[in-house]
Amino acid sequence: MSTPLEQSHWHITWNYFKTSRGGMIGLAFLVILLLAVIFADFIAPFDPALQNRQALLLPPAWTEAGHLPYLLGTDAVGRDILSRLIYGARYSIFIGCVVVSLSVIIGTLLGVIAGYYQGWVDTVIMRIMDIILAFPSLLLALGMVAVLGPSLINAMYAIALTMLPHFVRLTRANVMGEKNRDYVIASRVAGAGNLRLMFKTILPNCMAPLIVQATLSFSNAILDAAALGFLGMGAQPPTPEWGAMLAEAREFITRAWWVVTFPGLAILLTVLSINLVGDALRDALDPRMRRS
Template sequence: MTKTSSATPAVDLEQESRNATKAMFAEFWYYFSQNKGAVVGLSVFATLVLIALFAPLVAPHDPDVQYRDALLVPPFWADGGSTAYLLGTDAVGRDILSRLIFGSRFSLFIGVIVVTIALVGGITIGLIAGYMRGAVDTFIMRVMDIILAFPSLLLALVLVAILGPGLVNAMIAIAIVLQPHFVRLTRAAVLAERNRDYVVAAKVAGAGHFRLMFKTILPNCLAPLIVQATLSFSNAILDAAALGFLGMGAQPPTPEWGTMLAEAREFILRAWWVVTFPGLAILITVLAINLVGDGLRDALDPKLKRS
């Protein structure tokens, strides 16, 4: 009897914790689902992720194989099109649909890596600036202001020119360009939280600076950072495509959407499909991610929650 009675409160607390978590997710999904555009964007984005994961199974052809007897074949519904190449082929006979499918892997990979680097670095620097204040805060924020003073794509081009063309260097450059947004957002959230009662109580209890910053203050600053990460994801894909188009990002024959656009420039008047479909892929992906970000903002920001 003693063991049963002593275990009951622990079980009750665990059940209450589970119920609270379920209620939190239910509330989040309710406000998120109220934004129909966000639901559509999430569906499109989930489809893109599945396509990227199963690209070898979904793609009808190898993206790098050149079919010399099928140069600039139109899409299957156009005059002269072929059902073997649903979206047509490019100037060297590569299947555009297959290259778009494999290109989704590169675009999503770029977004994940860039946002991860910018998020981790931005949160760390922003926490230090907002928590330490004084000269440290002033120095960090002036550096961020200098970065923000330049147009993002121009600064990314300069950094890639210094580091050298390539996909890895392009991701590093884009992460540096996006980082000030996370730094400023984290700093503002820390300034709003650092003098609250729960932080003061943690200080009195003997919590160190590291614990105060990363375990006490940071969890209460995550909501706006999640929204910013989503929007930065789409910016990373767009900037990577722009760098690829300018020849400073992924290099041929990599099936990256911006590089595909760059290779198709000279055929835009006589083979519209080689430009149209990579451009539509970028447009749909960026739009879907932005819609998801808008829905996350509605669900996570209490000021915007609709009754």
């Protein structure tokens, strides 16, 4: 290898990641989004729940009827759309993080156990996962939320559950592939117990596909939460969640295009950039995809 010897795995991965234009664009967008989320209180021109009766359904500022400071216009009750989008990003990122962490942690745990022990443990875990997979994911989430009661938190649990099988399957397959490799056996001969073998020896070698799957699930989580919000089963008004915003605005779709367009665009761009980053990450982490 011509690269300096002291480079770590992550350094090499980053170097490969940098070569992907799509990945860098996506990453840039996400960084901007993250900054907006952190500094929402300073950037957003208005309180997201503040209603202005003088400016109902005001078009964006660059159109003839619109005016500043309502840059992207207002919705049916006179709330600033830009401010709501900025605060909405908070919810979306929060939803993505919580849902993905929940399903990654639980899914990896179950997957490692199933793949390592095999036998009846594997059968039990995998059949449960098959049952979850058998339902269309949104329908299952909808059913769970209907039982638990509509709220953002319940929607997140429900979405996390529907994503679980993907992580379990992925981890299990990787663990089964790794567990009979010589380095695992060497570790066992050195005296490593089951827990150490599972989580310290095998798991770090299965991380690359999991990271990619987690990235791609992040966008799915946002999308599913938006879908649940759209159906009234997720975030409740006046929470400025993007999906819920879309749902509230759908009756104005013929009269005020901006009320639906901007939340939709926000979801689209975020999901797109996360997918771009995920793709670039997969290429960067997979040695076979690397160009030399």
